[in-house]
Amino acid sequence: MHTKVDKKRVVDCLNMALEKELAAMVRYLHHSFIVIGPGRGPLVELFRGLATDSMNHAIQLGEKIVALDGHPSVKVEKVEEPGDQTLEEMLQENIAMEASHIEMYEEHLEEFSKDLILKLMYENIILEEATHYESLHMYLRHGTPAYK
DSSP, rough: TTTOOHHHHHHHHHHHHHHHHHHHHHHHHHHHHHHHHTHHHHHHHHHHHHHHHHHHHHHHHHHHHHHTTTOOOOOOOOOOOOOOOOOHHHHHHHHHHHHHHHHHHHHHHHHHHHTTTHHHHHHHHHHHHHHHHHHHHHHOOOSOOOOO
């Protein structure tokens, strides 16, 4: 298994993804703390659910790194402290983050295309990231139909 890919390169890619997922978890938790207003309850639940999904991706990535005889990073991609944010700013920040994650995973997927196990793992993560992106984007829509 995994003989068709460069293990060191794979571990480097997995660690990059791990650092991004850890940062996403921090960002989503932070947003769950600072969101205010009448819709706070469901938004706290949304952000904490997304934080949990990021943690689950981090766990999956970390376990795969160790399975490949690598060492999982403890670094967290830098998360800027924006201060007070509106809900719209939080959502836009999260949408941009999810888009960058999808792009990174798709780039890695091209490299892993010859390894079925890694390919399937990344395809599942991409599907979840795309679902996050779409869910967050729907919060910003103002009565615009999905299809015109």
